[in-house]
Each structure stands twice: as structure tokens, then as C-alpha cells.
Amino acid sequence: MRKLIIVLALLAAGCSAVPATEQARPAPAPPPAAPAASAAPSRPPADLPASWRLDRRGAEHEIEGYADRVSVLPGEKFALHVSTTAPRFTATAFRMGAEPTAVWRSAQVKGERQPPARTVRGTVTAAHWRPSLTVGTAGWAEGPYLIRLDASTGAQRYVPVTVRSASTSGKVVMVNAVTTWQAYNLWGGRSLYKGPGGFEDRSRAVTFDRPYDGSGARLFLDFEQEAFAVAERSGVPLAYLTSLDLKPGVLDGARAVVSLGHDEYWSPQMRAVVTRARDQGTNLAFLGANAVYWRIGLGDRTVECDKERRCRLWRDTEPESALVGQMYDCFPAEGAYTVSRPRHWIFAGTRGTRFPGMAGVETDRVSPGSPEDIEVLAESHFSCGGRQTVSHTTYYTAPSGAGVFASGTMRWVCGMRGRSCGHGVPESAAPFTRRATTNLLTRFARGPAARPGARGLSSTRGTG
Numbered sequence: 001m002r003k004l005i006i007v008l009a010l011l012a013a014g015c016s017a018v019p020a021t022e023q024a025r026p027a028p029a030p031p032p033a034a035p036a037a038s039a040a041p042s043r044p045p046a047d048l049p050a051s052w053r054l055d056r057r058g059a060e061h062e063i064e065g066y067a068d069r070v071s072v073l074p075g076e077k078f079a080l081h082v083s084t085t086a087p088r089f090t091a092t093a094f095r096m097g098a099e100p101t102a103v104w105r106s107a108q109v110k111g112e113r114q115p116p117a118r119t120v121r122g123t124v125t126a127a128h129w130r131p132s133l134t135v136g137t138a139g140w141a142e143g144p145y146l147i148r149l150d151a152s153t154g155a156q157r158y159v160p161v162t163v164r165s166a167s168t169s170g171k172v173v174m175v176n177a178v179t180t181w182q183a184y185n186l187w188g189g190r191s192l193y194k195g196p197g198g199f200e201d202r203s204r205a206v207t208f209d210r211p212y213d214g215s216g217a218r219l220f221l222d223f224e225q226e227a228f229a230v231a232e233r234s235g236v237p238l239a240y241l242t243s244l245d246l247k248p249g250v251l252d253g254a255r256a257v258v259s260l261g262h263d264e265y266w267s268p269q270m271r272a273v274v275t276r277a278r279d280q281g282t283n284l285a286f287l288g289a290n291a292v293y294w295r296i297g298l299g300d301r302t303v304e305c306d307k308e309r310r311c312r313l314w315r316d317t318e319p320e321s322a323l324v325g326q327m328y329d330c331f332p333a334e335g336a337y338t339v340s341r342p343r344h345w346i347f348a349g350t351r352g353t354r355f356p357g358m359a360g361v362e363t364d365r366v367s368p369g370s371p372e373d374i375e376v377l378a379e380s381h382f383s384c385g386g387r388q389t390v391s392h393t394t395y396y397t398a399p400s401g402a403g404v405f406a407s408g409t410m411r412w413v414c415g416m417r418g419r420s421c422g423h424g425v426p427e428s429a430a431p432f433t434r435r436a437t438t439n440l441l442t443r444f445a446r447g448p449a450a451r452p453g454a455r456g457l458s459s460t461r462g463t464g
Helices: 002-013 177-182 219-222 225-234 268-280 430-443
Strands: 065-068 075-084 088-095 103-106 118-120 123-125 133-136 143-151 155-162 173-174 205-207 236-241 258-259 283-286 295-298 302-304 327-338 354-365 375-384 387-398 403-406
Touching: 065 133, 065 143, 065 155, 065 177, 075 403, 088 133, 123 205, 143 225, 143 236, 155 177, 155 236, 173 225, 177 219, 177 302, 205 430, 225 387, 225 430, 268 283, 283 430, 295 387, 327 387, 403 430
Parallel strands: 173 236, 173 258, 258 283, 283 403, 354 387
Antiparallel strands: 065 075, 075 133, 088 103, 088 143, 118 123, 143 155, 205 302, 295 302, 327 354, 327 375, 375 387, 387 403
């Protein structure tokens, strides 16, 4: 009960989960009308904007939209469903990586105020909106994209889309945690956490057929963007997927899989695919905390989680620590991240061993089900609502030779921004987390990290 009260109070900060009841499936949407405009020029215009950031969100429904596909292969098309009170708008695609860059912009599109959201058996949907324009991705590089909608009145919002990789063989795979993005999405007044009547009025299923709340890309920007920038600057070969793309065979030959800062909602298929990859020698990195927490169902563009009967915690039957190496322990957490094994190869070339504020806002620790050979690389002590606890950064080697790293703090990616992370995180956290992450990705890109000669500097096993 205490965690439920705190979660509902801090939901806007993108914090963790609480218990939920029945299944909800939206009714089939009527066939959409033909797109009002098509926009896929063979080359981008020369006057693309330099800045990807929002200058003004505008009023709540001044402009907003969603894509009819979460990810596409290079060259494939997707439709944008946009609602705006403005007479016109444009859409600009920015590839978000080491250097966010505009790659395409639409012509002016006639604005339309689409019908209000519908609530179907507790699920908020905008599937009845008409498509506004079709976007082609010919010539777009693989990676994460933000489509910025610019109303003629000045209001702006994002629509995220991933151009996923056709092959992950020989690459480090970066995974957008879109199932978690949608679980927290409160657009239309309902998420998996709350509804108009509070927690009991929450949705039991949420759909991708609606815009995201706030800026339209809050969880991507808070928990993922900096990690993509660091990964691309590392120079390792990268592939890009979303959590919905974790299907059998997609990770065949991958060198590593990277779970980002807030990756809480996992289906049985997602977990099976990643576990199989690890067991075949694919390294894993969890750059957050509270990963693999809720065991979800996936429908046709829906994330299904009643949090009571059909959607339980993974630890009830298969503790997440068996895969991650540790499991969720504390929310809200506030503590200093403290390195206990500075000579481990992951920390080679870093400076500093104590970083205030970087242990939070959720943390993990070594727990029952953690591998016996787990190494504790950082051990951060603090009070969790009056309970003394600890957060761990861990590393273990699977029988296949795969290495598995887990930061144990949700602020690992945030720490890459230094002081801009807030929470008292010092500027020194930025070079520390960036260098450690680069070390990790560079080593993992070579193949199973326990391969002879691949371990580098030796480390002393932690006490856990």
C-alpha cells in the first residue's frame, strides 16, 4: 500500500509499478480513410531545421499524433494520425543518435481536429482517427527517430518511430523499451497505473493507437537518448529494435543486447528470446533498474497487464535475477552511487568512486535467484523510506561465456548528462558513466565476454 501511494504521487516522474484486474481489449476500429496527404520525397529539402527540440508544446490538444507502426524496416512506410486545432501543420523527422539530425520534412498538411478519444472496456484509444499523411523511409538510416509535429500556431509535439535493423548478426543491439513507454502513457486519462477514478480505475490494457502524453517522447528522452549517443560514439557496430521486435530468431548472431534505463514490462516471448540469446553467447547489458518486472501479454498493438490474475510479477514464478543478475528492491531511492571494485575492466579509465544522487529513483540488489558467481562492482547504501538497504551494480558470466552487466540504478543513463540529470548528480558522473558504458559495449562487441583473453583487467568478486 505504501508503494502504491508513493507511485501514484510520483507517476509523472516515470517511476515504477504497482499491483492491478481484468483484461481489456479495444473493439475493432473502423477501416481508416485514405491518407489526406502523402509525403516521402526522394531527398530531404535543403532547409531542414537544425534543432530537434520543442520550443512550445502549446495547449493540451493543440497538436498531437501517433504512428500506425511502432517500428519499420528501412524503406517501409508508416502513417501519421494527427489531431490539431491549427489550420496547418508540418512533420519533420529527426534521427536521434550521437548527433540528432533532421532527415525529412513534409509539405504543409491541412489541420484537422480529430474526434475525442474513446474508452473501450477501460482502454483509451484513438484508432478511429483518420490518417493525416503517409511517410516513406527510403534512405533513412536505422535507428530511433522523433517525428516533430509543428502546428502553424507554434505548438509542437513528438511522435517516436524506430527504423529497425533487418539483421542483428555481429552487432550490439539497442532496444527501445516501448512496452514500458506505453504502460506509463496517460494520454486520454488512463494508463496501467491510474484512470479518472485513481488506481482502481486504471486500464487493464493499453494501446499504441494513441499519442503519448506530455511531449510525446518523455520516457525515450529521460531514459534512452543519452545511451544511444554514447553507443554511437563508441564506434561499435549497432543494430536497433524495439521491445515489440523481440521475436524468435531476431537476435541470431547478435554480439550483445542492451536494455535501457526503464525496461519494466516484459512478455514471456521477450524474455525467452533474450534468454536464448544469452545462452548462445550473446552478452547482455541492463543500463537501468526494475527490468523484467511485470509479466505482460501482448495483443494486436496492445500491452495487456491486469497486475492481478493474468499479469503477475516475474519473481512470483521466475525471478528476474536469474536473467538480470539482481532484482528490483527500492522506490523511491536516493543515494550516492559507490564503486566497490574500481579495478574491474568495466571501470578502466574512469575517475571517481562516489557519485551523489546517482543511486535512484529505483534500485536493484543481489537477491535470491542471482547467479552464484555474481560479482558486485558497486555497492551503494541508503535509506529506502526508513528501511536501510543497498543497491548493487553486478556482473556475471553465463555458461555460454556471455557476460551480463546490470547497473542496478535507474539513473545510470541519466548520469550521462551530469548535472543536467538533476537529483544532486555531479558533473563528474557524465564522464564516468560514458566511459564505463563505452568499455562495456566495446568488449561486448567482440563476442562472448568470457572468451579467453577477453576479460582484460581482473576483478575481485563482491560479497553481494
